[in-house]
Amino acid sequence: MCGIIGIISSKESKKLSEITISALKRLEYRGYDSVGVASLSSKGIEVRKAKGTVEQVTLKKKIPEMSGYIFLGHTRWATHGAPSDYNAHPHTDCSGRIAVIHNGTIKNFKELRAELESLGHKFNSETDTEVIPHLIEEFIKRGMDSFTAFKSAIKSLDGSYAVLAIIDGEKRIFFAKRDNPLVIGLGEGENYIASDIPAFLPYTKRILVISDGEIGFLTNTSVYIEDLNGNVVDVHKRIRIVDWDVETASKEGYAHFMIKEIHESPKAVRDTISSLMSDLDVVEKISEEIRQAERVIVTGAGTSYHAGLYFSLLLTREGITSIPLIASEYYNVKGKRGDLIIAISQSGETIDVLQSIRKLKSEGAKVVSITNVIESAIARESDYKIYMRAGPEIGVAATKTFTTQVASLLFLYSYAFGKDWKALKDADKEVEQAINATEGFAKRVGEELAKKQNIYYLGRGLSLPLAMEGALKIKEVSYVHAEAYPAGESKHGPISLVESGFPIVFINDGEMPELLKNNVMEMKARGGKIYMISVNRKLGEAELEIFLNSKFPALSISPVIQLIAYYAAVSKGLDPDKPRNLAKTVTVE
Template identity: 40%
Template sequence: MCGIIGCVGRGDETLDTLVHGLSKLEYRGYDSAGVAMASGGVDLCKTAGKIEDLRDALSSVSLSGSVGIGHTRWSTHGPPTNANAHPHQDCTGDVAVVHNGIIENYQSLRDELVSAGHTFTSDTDTEVVPHLIEDELADGTAPEAAVRSAISRLEGSYAIAAVIAGTEAVFAARHDSPLVLGLTEGATFLASDVPAFRDFTDQVIYLDDGEFARLDADGWAVSTLDGSPVEKEVNVVEWDPEETGKSGYDHYMLKEIHEQPRALRQCLRGRVDEMAGTVDIEDLGDLSPTGVQFVACGTSYHAALYGAQLFREAGIPAQAFLASEYATAVPPIGDALVVGVTQSGETADTLSALREARKRGARTMAVTNVVGSTAARECDHAFYIRAGPEIGVAASKTFSTQLAALNLLMLGMTNEEGAREVIAALRELPGNVQRILDESNAEAVAETYRDADSYFFIGRGYQFPVALEGALKMKEITYKHAEGFASGELKHGPLALVTENTPVFAVVTGDGEQARKTVGNVKEVEARDAPVVAITDGQSDVGRYADHVLELPETHPRAAAVLANTHLQLLSYHTAALLGRNIDKPRNLAKSVTVE
């Protein structure tokens, strides 16, 4: 959530570069935006609303310079207003600051500053920072030292960038909130995520917690907060900037749903040997845990539930925990491997859970999409899902590749019987997903039930996490009430909510006991006049009791979960499109949740 952009060295193009960078960060979620330029003084422009509103506001003001910062804000302290938008200034107007995160001791700092005569104009926690810098400057402290001193007084999480009148530099620091530098000849960039400057460079440096950066005409320097120099590795971003465009699709989400075959191929490439029936996961070392604990949030938590079942069936005790609960009441760890599943690698709750696990001596692993992310750097091991950049707020291709990656992880760590059959099904996944994308009648089903009161999703075994994810997608982008259940739980309360205007989406694969029991649950809702949509491979007779069928190719049950999910993604997408929702930027949501 929230986005930061900073730029030094683009001359007259700096302002346009900042606004362009903010537009590339829109996917993170925001409700206001602003920019500040520093030369002899500091000039800024900010507004509640969207980037388009900021552009309109900029058309009536004059901002110039070759040093600047920008921000998209997602409200935490105070509503989305012009006054609460970033950047924030001090009393003199000579300092401007942007900030992601939460300053936990802001109230005591604010009380101290107000007592000293400072005037505040916003409700935000961020505004204490420019005033702290102002006090340091007033005491004769040099600009860089003033910023360092102010930041040293903060408690909580932050990614901060500041500019000061008369100083052609951007100062920045991070703690529990991501910042990355982008390097080109003659210009340097700073952002909360690579897409903000990827059109200009593929050379990046990831800042770690407790590090401070100075960007100026001479380039960049990174040090600890107390000033000790830090050697940093320059990384190369491997994806092309065109991957973050819509490529002719109406929405990023639809594009990313259709990118799933390619994403799955990337996830599998070089990791499976179908002839030998083996999986080779590079650089994992000797991993033979007595148990596995998954920690995750949202969509990634659904993937974690799926992954925990994989390991249990392979004979390794495994549990999935909501990271927000784990971080505050961590269960006994023993010799368990703690695996954080996080698309961005920056999810605050998941990072907190992983850090707590490490404090207790556990080995940790990040299953993530982002090379160089905080989770990838801090964990003992990192396993990349290789989905490529995902811009739509609602996860799609990253969930599918998480499921595939967790299969690979389990197979690479165990000697499970039947591995050859699973590997063959994984190799067929890209083609089978493409088949569903080409043939799915999900749009017609969406048209039929667009005006439903609510939506229920049910499944057993591997299909239970898929039911949860199907419901979450429906909630996220249609704003309709939707719930996912383990099929057998319907009769333990939720059945009271079933009506003729409550479609039930039942994921049923195979013809074993789980399928037969789910068919029984379908009969229960059918007897109460609820419409039924079966997502099935046709091996059971659930189609007899369904009003509509979304067909799946026959495959291994583990792979069938990915295929069923594809239908449900399309169902949610088309329902949202029919309802006219803002699909790529659902209200109140952010792509990367970097506060707890």
């Protein structure tokens, strides 16, 4: 996945280069192995790009010196072709009169490239994206006008994309979207288009979300969009005002976004629960669907899968046939009428989740989505939708969004099965208390675990998904190998690795303390060093035990495991906001 930004103005200036750079810094969470910028001025198109971060490439290529009335910017996470100067975007045609940036994957690029090369086109990179400017060039050669040539190029693509293109002599940015996010910002005498709202939020709060299959162009004063069938879209009906500002997407004095966003969890949970309480009609409809479903298939990827597994266990305890499904393994489940899919994705654009719901929906299932991004692809393709209100999350590792996912699912479960769902109006206080009471302990645990090579995270029952999330978090940001197991399963193999000093983190939500205590003693007998996160029932057998009282154990434990991972990363001198080889939103297979 990648971050893209386009800006078009009535005036040619160097100011647009500064706006482009600042936008790319806010998009860098989407990818950061190479960066590039294209400008279009009265002198034509100029491209400057290189391997490296936004800051490195800005200095190396002197991007602030660029001038123009249109700018495209791109920050890349490699999918086709290694991170390099020549694989960096933008890519151009043979003449250098067309420049393109792209987020996504083009499945048929090898066939298209072979055909274009047979027609005399010369390629300079290993990327799939480079076929796009050459396709546009080829169609223009055949007599098409610029927009028709762009549409013909897009129709030739098999895959996913958010594409921006500029053509010398045109005062337009052409765009197309399929399966990857793209949103327009409407300014005064200046318009913007980007992968995410924070890219242009300092300059406008008026936005227009582009839907799948739509194609069009942007001038400095207007927007033109066609749908899949070539019908003109009334853009005025789609304009809305965002209710948060760019400060929400800045560090606000914190050392990293990750720690800032952990501390934002109480507000995120409060806003999410408040939103659900004001939308009980939808919650009631979804609850009825859950109760009536023959099967409930809960799907997500990574952190979202762990939240879904927690929910699936709750449903199973109520006698509901529930299948927790890792989204990328969707082909192992055949959907049918009577199935209900609960699809969980922070971004609402996760390609694995999209593929899973499309397959299962085509086989007769209904879909409920839980996302953090309004009008995202997954939400649009769902029969029912729930929006978390976590606000933008910049850190690659999910923190406040995991906690709000759990809060959303707890609310839905409580409402559907007659539990005390109104008590969740105070859930934010439990989260805040957990952060305030445990941060010092979490720091100590994280610093100790950072020195280890291997860790086990163990839990039973509803603690298991939290143990899985704890292991994932510390792996993601501190690069320490960690595995999660059901605590009772550990004696069926994993315990063979335990020796003197081997660290084991037990997650104790207070539900099965005696059973868990047996597992603790088994590990201690082999020399394991025991760390414990306990809620409501203290075990007292750990080297270091973090203890909390809470009405909502999962919501209290969530920020603690995140804090441990954060401080483990920081103690090793790592940047937890940009873990290697990872990006925020996975929009490619």
